[in-house]
Amino acid sequence: xxxxxxxxxxxxxxxxxxxxxxxxxxxxxxxxxxxxxxxxxxxxxxxxxxxxxxxxxxxxxxxxxxxxxxxxxxxxxxxxxxxxxxxxxxxxxxxxxxxxxxxxxxxxxxxxxxxxxxxxxxxxxxxxxxxxxxxxxxxxxxxxxxxxxxxxxxxxxxxxxxxxxxxxxxxxxxxxxxxxxxxxxxxxxxxxxxxxxxxxxxxxxxxxxxxxxxxxxxxxxxxxxxxxxxxxxxxxxxxxxxxxxxxxxxxxxxxxxxxxxxxxxxxxxxxxxxxxxxxxxxxxxxxxxxxxxxxxxxxxxxxxxxxxxxxxxxxxxxxxxxxxxxxxxxxxxxxxxxxxxxxxx
Numbered sequence: 260x261x262x263x264x265x266x267x268x269x270x271x272x273x274x275x276x277x278x279x280x281x282x283x284x285x286x287x288x289x290x291x292x293x294x295x296x297x298x299x300x301x302x303x304x305x306x307x308x309x310x311x312x313x314x315x316x317x318x319x320x321x322x323x324x325x326x327x328x329x330x331x332x333x334x335x336x337x338x339x340x341x342x343x344x345x346x347x348x349x350x351x352x353x354x355x356x357x358x359x360x361x362x363x364x365x366x367x368x369x370x371x372x373x374x375x376x377x378x379x380x381x382x383x384x385x386x387x388x389x390x391x392x393x394x395x396x397x398x399x400x401x402x403x404x405x406x407x408x409x410x411x412x413x414x415x416x417x418x419x420x421x422x423x424x425x426x427x428x429x430x431x432x433x434x435x436x437x438x439x440x441x442x443x444x445x446x447x448x449x450x451x452x453x454x455x456x457x458x459x460x461x462x463x464x465x466x467x468x469x470x471x472x473x474x475x476x477x478x479x480x481x482x483x484x485x486x487x488x489x490x491x492x493x494x495x496x497x498x499x500x501x502x503x504x505x506x507x508x509x510x511x512x513x514x515x516x517x518x519x520x521x522x523x524x525x526x527x528x529x530x531x532x533x534x535x536x537x538x539x540x541x542x543x544x545x546x547x548x549x550x551x552x553x554x555x556x557x558x559x560x561x562x563x564x565x566x567x568x569x570x571x572x573x574x575x576x577x578x579x580x581x582x583x584x585x586x587x588x589x590x591x592x593x594x595x596x597x598x599x600x601x602x603x604x
Contacts, residue, residue: 299318311325336352362420362421381563423512430596436507439536442465468495468497509539518566538598546572551595586601
């Protein structure tokens, strides 16, 4: 009987053309959410519903355009329009507050920024030429651009911290970090993952290795986590060297930025640091036909933005071998990420 009721109540299937239309128009939601994040509308609504005129004055916007934006956001479920015309915040919209621990406000602004949108708009150019769309649009490689545009670099770091926050619990819970005395997070952003790992491994020390420009943001996160006595920031370039003395060297969302020969250069520098263990956290492309939407999307993003790629476990094993490591296992995390473990040979 229950199955019959469920079948009666099930929504009719969406026609193929309508389903495709929704995918095509997906960018509209991205920019609606970006506008809400930029204006900090969820922050304004956090204390309770407000009328459009009050919100317009608080956000330096015009009432009529803002009302139309809010109505569209209501269709997405981020706000709700009350009978008296005021707008209130939903639990979904609350995730976009600027102080939300998952950092989705920054991620929304990052995803709608020209550094992301313009390369995707030039996907066909990359397919036809093989050239990285980012460099074709902006004239320089991604990380050279960030070096010259600190505001964009800061937004990138905040956006990556938000992407990390989505997976931190799954990654931390998938591995025994307590077996290591010193954990070196190479290219670890502002320390979002490393601070969570150190919280789960109270006897371990951490070294966060990143661009010197991220030191202030990293120091803020490390201090907020109460880990200033156990976590040290070291600035540098992993193409030149990495800090020696670690027991475990961790790289999350780093190697996929680069072509194979550059990945080998990074791994050789890690090998010279003589780690007991190497751990790479990235989405892994399947060897067969199993679903891997996030890995597939990220693979194309790397094609466009950095010229890097996502890889299969077999491809990682070969890169490890050429750099003096042996792949020991690939661990699931309950998220799109896998942990690719290696030991020095």
